[in-house]
Amino acid sequence: MIRVLRWVIALCVVLALGVTIVMSSLVPRQRPPADLEVTITPELLARGTYLVDHVLLCNDCHSERDWTRYGGPPMPPLGAGRECMTRQTATIGVRVSEGQSNFPGVLCIRNITPDPGSGIGNWTDGELSRAIREGVDRDGNGLFPIMPYFIYRHISDTDMRAVIAYMRSLAPVAAERPERDIDFPMSLLIQWFPEPLEGPVAHPDPADSVATGRYLATIARCDFCHTPRRGQGKEGIAGMAFAGGVPFVLGARETPSRNLTPDATGIGPWTRQAFIDRFRLFGDRHSVATLEDNTLMDWSAYAGMTDADLGAIYDFLRSLPPITSAAAPDPAS
Numbered sequence: 001m002i003r004v005l006r007w008v009i010a011l012c013v014v015l016a017l018g019v020t021i022v023m024s025s026l027v028p029r030q031r032p033p034a035d036l037e038v039t040i041t042p043e044l045l046a047r048g049t050y051l052v053d054h055v056l057l058c059n060d061c062h063s064e065r066d067w068t069r070y071g072g073p074p075m076p077p078l079g080a081g082r083e084c085m086t087r088q089t090a091t092i093g094v095r096v097s098e099g100q101s102n103f104p105g106v107l108c109i110r111n112i113t114p115d116p117g118s119g120i121g122n123w124t125d126g127e128l129s130r131a132i133r134e135g136v137d138r139d140g141n142g143l144f145p146i147m148p149y150f151i152y153r154h155i156s157d158t159d160m161r162a163v164i165a166y167m168r169s170l171a172p173v174a175a176e177r178p179e180r181d182i183d184f185p186m187s188l189l190i191q192w193f194p195e196p197l198e199g200p201v202a203h204p205d206p207a208d209s210v211a212t213g214r215y216l217a218t219i220a221r222c223d224f225c226h227t228p229r230r231g232q233g234k235e236g237i238a239g240m241a242f243a244g245g246v247p248f249v250l251g252a253r254e255t256p257s258r259n260l261t262p263d264a265t266g267i268g269p270w271t272r273q274a275f276i277d278r279f280r281l282f283g284d285r286h287s288v289a290t291l292e293d294n295t296l297m298d299w300s301a302y303a304g305m306t307d308a309d310l311g312a313i314y315d316f317l318r319s320l321p322p323i324t325s326a327a328a329p330d331p332a333s
């Protein structure tokens with residue numbers, strides 16, 4: 001009798017453990033939203049606007065884009081979200097593939113204007129910070145990692161406040177986007193991706209140009225596009241930082257990102273000024289005849305960065321180990 005009871009108890013323990021493991025894998029790892037209250041000052045708002053327009057490029061995803069102009073500038077109403085990606089069309093602003101797409105479900109890039117119903121008007125500052133840097137929405141669900149929260153987790157606490165100030169300043173737009181509908185197993189995988197921050201995120205020392213450049217090259221996603229990685233992984237392939245060669249598809253044209261290391265096949269021959277000038281050169285929003293003449297790197301937005309910030313990115317890139325790669329940039333003239 002006692003033996004049977006022991007077995008029953010053991011079985012119950014195993015079952016309870018199993019249920020706990022299954023249940024905990026259905027919700028992302030998360031912490032409660034921070035108790036944050038952003039006081040909006042003109043300086044903070046100016047910093048937030050600069051970051052969003054020229055570094056973070058939130059509206060390049062959260063708005064429709066005008067692909068008849070170079071870089072595909074976001075079109076007003078800014079932040080109101082955009083057409084959904086579906087199983088038939090994968091659009092990241094551009095129709096990258098015709099017919100059947102590989103997108104596992106339906107995903108609509110959301111309205112992040114302060115509209116209370118369809119936007120983020122009712123979210124707290126802590127909830128916004130958690131969504132942007134830790135990938136967990138208001139209801140505790142993991143965001144699809146097309147939202148680059150795993151990159152934005154490096155945004156410093158001061159800059160996070162600036163971005164929130166900017167979001168609160170957007171004109172509220174009532175634009176309801178359909179709920180997402182992601183297929184299994186992706187629906188489960190996206191719950192495993194988020195990682196809570198462990199503490200405060202410090203801002204780089206402004207006197208340290210290399211540290212500032214590393215910070216900007218991370219949050220401006222230069223690293224993400226210019227470092228080869230396996231699949232859509234968070235981590236780049238070891239020893240390949242900024243080696244370029246990542247394929248990007250624009251209409252019928254495939255164009256790789258370029259080698260940004262200080263090698264002869266990278267930006268080795270470029271001076272600091274030539275690097276800054278390259279951005280200014282592509283800075284205008286000239287009209288382009290076909291999608292293939294355009295670029296997925298929004299040069300014109302980045303061209304609005306200050307000389308100090310572009311120069312810091314250059315200083316950081318020069319500090320990297322040189323890597324020889326076939327994906328050389330065009331010679332700087």
Ligand code: HEC
Nearest residue numbers: 056057058061109110112131132137143144146147148180
């Ligand atoms: C590369 C595209 C991309 C960029 C850049 C991007 N987002 Fe997103 N964002 C998304 C997608 C896609 C979602 C929806 C994810 C989902 O529903 O699972 C999203 C969701 C969000 C949400 C959650 C909204 C909700 O209702 O759940 C917020 C807040 C947000 N983004 C803010 C920002 C901010 C602020 C920036 C710039 C710092 C930014 N995003 C940059 C693609 C992007």
Ligand code: HEC
Nearest residue numbers: 220221222225248255256257258295296297302313329330
């Ligand atoms: C969305 C992906 C993406 C992002 C983000 C991105 N790049 Fe690029 N980059 C590319 C691609 C693709 C090319 C190839 C040429 C083109 O399409 O403009 C390129 C080309 C370049 C070139 C070579 C230009 C030439 O004349 O050959 C430089 C320099 C460069 N990127 C620097 C940067 C820096 C610095 C950042 C961050 C501020 C950055 N990129 C962010 C995708 C990206």
